[in-house]
Amino acid sequence: MSRAQVVRPAGAGHETLYVLLVSLLIVILAATVVMLRGEREDEQAIASHQIDARRDLTAAEQGLYTDLRVAFDEIQLLREETAAVPSVQALADEGLPPFVVDAGSQSRGSHQWSWLETGAYLGRSQAPQVAGSLLLILPGDSSGQADVWLRRDSAAVTPDDLGHAALIAAGWQQVVSHYDAGVTREHRH
Amino acid sequence: MTAAAHLDAPSGPRIEFAGIDLTLGRTRILEQVSFNVAAGSVHAIVGPNGGGKSSLIKTLLGQMPHQGQLTLHWPSALEVIGYVPQALEFDRGLPMTVDDFMAAMCQRRPAFLGLSRRVQPAIDAALARVGMLDKRKRRMGALSGGERQRVLLAQGLIPEPQLLVLDEPMSALDEAGIQVFEQLLHSWRQSGTTVLWIEHDLQAVLRLADRVTGLSRQVLFDAPPVQALTPERLLSLFSVHPRSESLA
CATH class of the missing domain: 1.10.8 (Helicase, Ruva Protein; domain 3)
Structure with a gap:
């Protein structure tokens, strides 16, 4: 058994080629995996009747929206304790923004809060250019989620029907928030 | 080469240098180097400093970007190359x-x-x-x-190697070491190991090698030591302008 072994010239030539091929393979593999399994989470379209809580609200509206969500938790607790929806006055006495009337509430549009028997708190804005009117619809039981609607025109009439279709028809917009890639990435619409 | 001295067929490879060129940067180190190392022989390479002896060995070990065909013809499945460098840093x-x-x-x-x-x-x-x-x-x-x-x-x-590549093994050896080396060389010859050996001591080459190649960028002679190591050839090999002399 004999074998002729040719001594190949040393050089980076074929090694470079192998490294390039392996890099190319890795890139192709990675690209394939990304194409097959990647999900575009940053493209959450919001419906035309909705308004994005993070981008499309004014500063005062954002503050009010945040306060409403905090107040909503309190309202749910009070509902569990007393088995009744707390009145606007009771909430104001507790010092809960945005129901309490103070310097803060005045600078954010001096909303006048009232309880609607159909199951919602309505805050009529006195300065629609600062912040629109807000509607906090309570869910039927104490475990649901808060539903906040916004209306920016000055003729903020009391909605009779709290159904989505009726609110949309009356010019209300639902305030929604998404946690998506835009939270950390600059993303102009 | 005394083939009869072998106990059996040589286990070492035959080495074929065919038109080896080596250029590093702009320096031509080897130029059309062609010679054969017979299987199982002790082959010495002599030449001046900077003549490309060590580069030739590095080429054989696959560490140089040479041109030309360098082939090792292995007679068996055992393919072990032993390498003894000139010095260890x-x-x-x-x-x-x-x-x-x-x-x-x-x-x-x-x-x-x-x-x-x-x-x-x-x-x-x-x-x-x-x-x-x-x-x-x-x-x-x-x-x-x-x-x-x-x-x-x-x-x-x-x-245990079938091919031994020695880069001036005797230069640093003391007298006892030289005796050890000669014994080793004898045992390699006995076992049919191919030995490629760079050496400065021409006396030792004359005594111990089967064949000797004079290398100074190109092959100046390639013959059994008795014929090769004549004064004229050695003078031309170690001359400053060996390339201007005709090939021996």
Whole structure:
């Protein structure tokens, strides 16, 4: 058994080629995996009747929206304790923004809060250019989620029907928030 | 070459250098080097400093970007090349004993874990062959140049090579070491190992080599030592302008 072994010239030539091929393979593999399994989470379209809580609200509206969500938790607790929806006055006495009337509430549009028997708190804005009117619809039981609607025109009439279709028809917009890639990435619409 | 002296067919390879060119940067180091090393022979390479001898050996070991065809014709499945470098560069203060060095060269197990049981007999035998068995616990840095060269010879013996490449092994050897080396050369010849040997000592080449090649960028002669080592050829080989002389 004999074998002729040719001594190949040393050089980076074929090694470079192998490294390039392996890099190319890795890139192709990675690209394939990304194409097959990647999900575009940053493209959450919001419906035309909705308004994005993070981008499309004014500063005062954002503050009010945040306060409403905090107040909503309190309202749910009070509902569990007393088995009744707390009145606007009771909430104001507790010092809960945005129901309490103070310097803060005045600078954010001096909303006048009232309880609607159909199951919602309505805050009529006195300065629609600062912040629109807000509607906090309570869910039927104490475990649901808060539903906040916004209306920016000055003729903020009391909605009779709290159904989505009726609110949309009356010019209300639902305030929604998404946690998506835009939270950390600059993303102009 | 005395083929009759072989116990059986040579186990070492035949080496064929065919038109080897080597250029590093803009320096031409080897130019159309063509000669054969017969299987199982002791082949010496002589030449002036900077003549490309060490580069030729590095080319043979696949470490140079040469051009031309370099082929090793192995007669059997055993294809082990032993290499003994000219010198070993390391810090003299390095706390590395002869055993550590042999372990680092001959086994996969980390040297600090000691000698592997598998290669221990081979290392013992190799150190015994070069007469360094009683100095195996000495630091490499504390050895004399000749003793260090013997250790280098010993690592070239493990595993048993079919081709040995020696880069001036005798230059640092003391007299006892030279005797050891000659014994080793004799045993390699007996076992049919091919030996490619760079040497400055022309007396030793005349006495010990089967064939000698004079190399100074190109092959100036390639013949048995008795014919090759004539005064005229040696004068032309070691002349400053050897290329202007006609090839012998």
